[in-house]
Every structure is written in C-alpha cells, then in structure tokens.
Amino acid sequence: MSHTPAPTSAATPPTGTRQAQKEQSRRALLDAALRLLDHQNLSGLGVREVTREAGLSPAGFYRHFRDLDELGVTLVTEALENLHLLVRRVLAEQGEPIELIDRTIAVIARHVREYRPHIRFLARERHGGVRRVREAIAAELSVFTEETALALGALPQSAGWNEAELRMLAGLYVEHMVSTAAAFMEAPAGSRAAERRIAALARDQLHLISIGHRHWLAERPGGAEQRPPATE
Amino acid sequence: MSHTPAPTSAATPPTGTRQAQKEQSRRALLDAALRLLDHQNLSGLGVREVTREAGLSPAGFYRHFRDLDELGVTLVTEALENLHLLVRRVLAEQGEPIELIDRTIAVIARHVREYRPHIRFLARERHGGVRRVREAIAAELSVFTEETALALGALPQSAGWNEAELRMLAGLYVEHMVSTAAAFMEAPAGSRAAERRIAALARDQLHLISIGHRHWLAERPGGAEQRPPATE
DNA sequence: TCATTCAGTAAACAACTGTTTGCCGACTTC
DNA sequence: GAAGTCGGCAAACAGTTGTTTACTGAATGA
CATH class of the missing domain: 1.10.357.10 (Tetracycline Repressor, domain 2)
Known part of the structure; x- marks a missing residue:
C-alpha cells in the first residue's frame, strides 16, 4: 500500500509526477486499443470503447490524441x-x-x-x-x-x-x-x-x-x- | 429499359419474376457492400449504410442476410x-x-x-x-x-x-x-x-x-x- | 378468379456514437 | 506560501446505429 514513488525527493509530492501520470494514461489508452484490436479492426474501433476499456472518460481521450x-x-x-x-x-x-x-x-x-x-x-x-x-x-x-x-x-x-x-x-x-x-x-x-x-x-x-x-x-x-x- | 426476361411465357407477367427481383436486390446489396468495402473494413460496415447505398430500406436487408x-x-x-x-x-x-x-x-x-x-x-x-x-x-x-x-x-x-x-x-x-x-x-x-x-x-x-x-x-x-x- | 406468399416499406425502439463545454483539483513553478 | 498549468471528469449535444413491428401490394399457384 505504501507506494513510495521516490524519484527525486523523499516524502513530498515528487517532481515529474505530472508528466508520468499523463504518460500512464496514454499507455493505458494504447494498451486498451491494442487489446480491443485483437478481435476488431481499427476502422471499427470507437473512442468511447477505447476509453471505457482504458478506464478513462471519453473526453479524456482528446488530451492525448486528436x-x-x-x-x-x-x-x-x-x-x-x-x-x-x-x-x-x-x-x-x-x-x-x-x-x-x-x-x-x-x-x-x-x-x-x-x-x-x-x-x-x-x-x-x-x-x-x-x-x-x-x-x-x-x-x-x-x-x-x-x-x-x-x-x-x-x-x-x-x-x-x-x-x-x-x-x-x-x-x-x-x-x-x-x-x-x-x-x-x-x-x-x-x-x-x-x-x-x-x-x-x-x-x-x-x-x-x-x-x-x-x-x-x-x-x-x-x-x-x-x-x-x-x-x- | 425493355427488360424482356422471357423465361417461360411471352407477354403475360412472366413466371420467375419474383425470384429474379429478389436476386436483383441481393446483388444490389452485395455490390453496394463491395463498393463501400473499397475504403472500409467489413467490421466497420453498417447495415443501414449498405442498404442506403443499395437503395433499399434498412429492414429489407434482413430478407436476404441474417x-x-x-x-x-x-x-x-x-x-x-x-x-x-x-x-x-x-x-x-x-x-x-x-x-x-x-x-x-x-x-x-x-x-x-x-x-x-x-x-x-x-x-x-x-x-x-x-x-x-x-x-x-x-x-x-x-x-x-x-x-x-x-x-x-x-x-x-x-x-x-x-x-x-x-x-x-x-x-x-x-x-x-x-x-x-x-x-x-x-x-x-x-x-x-x-x-x-x-x-x-x-x-x-x-x-x-x-x-x-x-x-x-x-x-x-x-x-x-x-x-x-x-x-x- | 381468388387466396396466398413474400420482398420491400415506414415507423418506432432503445442504445450507442464522436465531440464540446465548463469545471475541479492535484501537480508545478515562482 | 500563492498563482498558474493542465489532465481528467460529468453532462449535454445532435446523430447514428441494429433490429422489430405491422403494413402494402405485386407476383404466384390453385
């Protein structure tokens, strides 16, 4: 449970968190898409579908991809x-x-x-x-x-x-x-x-x-x- | 324009018309799908889309394909x-x-x-x-x-x-x-x-x-x- | 001729779609 | 500390979707 990210500082909210979290969401989207594409075509994929699978809100998608x-x-x-x-x-x-x-x-x-x-x-x-x-x-x-x-x-x-x-x-x-x-x-x-x-x-x-x-x-x-x- | 199907009889509404018309619609559906599939994937195709392209009503599709x-x-x-x-x-x-x-x-x-x-x-x-x-x-x-x-x-x-x-x-x-x-x-x-x-x-x-x-x-x-x- | 078959239709259904909006709150910088 | 940045969210938008329903009317077979 104690996650201890510890990239730079010790107990304070460490720097770089922002970008790391964004990257994490991005990866979640890509992985979710990849998972769905195992039995679908790219042209048949939907934004909502991907965000749902990735655990994001539909609007969140547009923070990462157009x-x-x-x-x-x-x-x-x-x-x-x-x-x-x-x-x-x-x-x-x-x-x-x-x-x-x-x-x-x-x-x-x-x-x-x-x-x-x-x-x-x-x-x-x-x-x-x-x-x-x-x-x-x-x-x-x-x-x-x-x-x-x-x-x-x-x-x-x-x-x-x-x-x-x-x-x-x-x-x-x-x-x-x-x-x-x-x-x-x-x-x-x-x-x-x-x-x-x-x-x-x-x-x-x-x-x-x-x-x-x-x-x-x-x-x-x-x-x-x-x-x-x-x-x- | 004068179609003259002439399978059996001469001037009277010729027999076989029924089936021929159905086949025509079927072909229209298949051709329409083929046309749409030129820049789409099958998994991204829609029933309504196909029937629209083929000039049929959406419900008509189900007379030919499940x-x-x-x-x-x-x-x-x-x-x-x-x-x-x-x-x-x-x-x-x-x-x-x-x-x-x-x-x-x-x-x-x-x-x-x-x-x-x-x-x-x-x-x-x-x-x-x-x-x-x-x-x-x-x-x-x-x-x-x-x-x-x-x-x-x-x-x-x-x-x-x-x-x-x-x-x-x-x-x-x-x-x-x-x-x-x-x-x-x-x-x-x-x-x-x-x-x-x-x-x-x-x-x-x-x-x-x-x-x-x-x-x-x-x-x-x-x-x-x-x-x-x-x-x- | 008349009853039957059946391809095609319009209308309605709930469920879903992509995208935009305004807002919140955690991270970041000064 | 305060000010600002910005990733994520809920809600609303107007469309679209697949499928079923009850119907119409022409081709069919007796």
Missing part, C-alpha cells in the same frame, strides 16, 4: 520500432546460411510470441481501411527491404549481383518473413507443436530460396537486357 | 470462386517454366484489374476482424496450396520430391501469388508502368524460386535420411 487514426499511427510506429530493431539484429549476424535461417526463424517466433497483439495489428491493418496507417506500414516495410538488400549485398553468394537483383531477392525474403510471422500469429496461442511445424516449413522454404540465390548468376534470365514485358 | 457477417462470407465465396477457376486454369497449362511464370503473372494482373474490389476485400479481410470470414479465406487458400502441390508433382523437375516437399514449394508459390496480387492491387489504378514494374519483379522472384526448385534435390537439407519417408 483522432483514432492518430492513435493508430502511433501504434504502427511503436510496433515497427520493435520490429525494426529486431530486423537489424538479425541482419547483423554472421554465419552459414542455414544457421542464419534457423536463427532468423527463431527470432521471428519469439517476437510474435512476445508481441502478438502488435503483430496482429500490423497484419490486420497492412491492407486495412485506414489510409495513413497502411502507408506507414508500407513505408516501413520498404525500409526493411532496402536494409535487407544492403545486408545481402555483403554476402559472398551475392558477388556479381546488381542492386536491382539484390532488392528483388530482399523483397522475397521480407515478404516471406511477413507471411511467416502471420502464420505464427494465426497459430493457436500456446501450441509449440504448431510453432514447430510452421518453423520447419519456413526453414525449408528459406533454404530453397537460398539455393536459388546461389545458382542465380549461372541461370540469370536473358542476361538482363532482353526482358519481355510480362503484363498480359 | 447478418453482415453472413454477407461477408457470401462475398468471400463469390470472390474465391472466380479465383479458384483462374488458379485451375493456370495450373492446367503446360510449357517451359519461364513461359508458365509469365503467363501466371499476366493472368494475375488481368484478374486484379478486372476484379479489384473483390481482391481488395480478400486482402483486407484475410487477417481482418471477422473470424468466419478469415477462416473461409484460409480454408480456400489451403485448397489452392493442395492443388498447386498436385500440379507441381506432375512436373519433371519434381521427380524424387516427396509430398511434404511439394506442399512446401506450393506454399511458397501460393504465398507469392497472394503478395503479387496485393502489390498489383495497391498500385495506382490505371498505371501500366507500375504494373510492368511489379510484373518484372515477380517474374524474377518466381524464376529464382524455380531455380531453387531445380537444385533442391542435390542440396536437400540434412541429406535425405533424417527426413520422414515420402509415404506420409
């Missing part, structure tokens, strides 16, 4: 910050391709397990009804692709690859990462068996892609100049 | 019927891999151009907020994967592949098809330039996967012994 869309964008940046950190970490690692693959999958699995609501939110809103949110996600994913392309370029298997080809491959990897994350997310919450099945599948698929990576140069289609338009 | 969810499921089956037909057609084709790739991409591009609202709906609700709809989409995609695996098994490059491996590869292809369709869909409506860019990218990615396909057996991970026998 809109629900604004809250949505905040959620996106938050979710992608985590993910971004994680991607960088994976890309910085070194070792044999097969080891990299296994570690990447393990990291994704753990991340989904830890931040499932965030991931679900991203999956849901990637093609969702709110433009600004969609664009924020797309922009961040394209950053991931760029970074992945850069990292791929540093690998010995990529000798002789031009930038467009690296981006092509990176896109494949990023897209695969996304759908693997979605698969983990969709799996029954605690089922390690399902997780292992998904991981094994993803492992083989990534392996197959990396085989394609290794043999690409020898069978590069048309030598890059005579590309016929594929559209219809 | 729920908005039910309408959503109808939309899913409708959209996936089209898609299913298309997938079968592509899989039945024969020729060199590179030709198959080009034709597949062309077919996807055309289909997205033709049925953009349906595709957008599928992309949006694949991880959307309505359980039954999500499940319907997932089930159908898994059927696609099975069919693709079967078709892949018939190719000469797949000699020596067991069923699990075929499904693994099929999953890769289907997932890639999905994200390619999403990319086409997200592209500015009429831009052939954007379409060509996406098509070229997808072409290279599919090509790389098919290279992986060809070299898989020689580099199968962990040899062939620590892997369950093909006869599942």
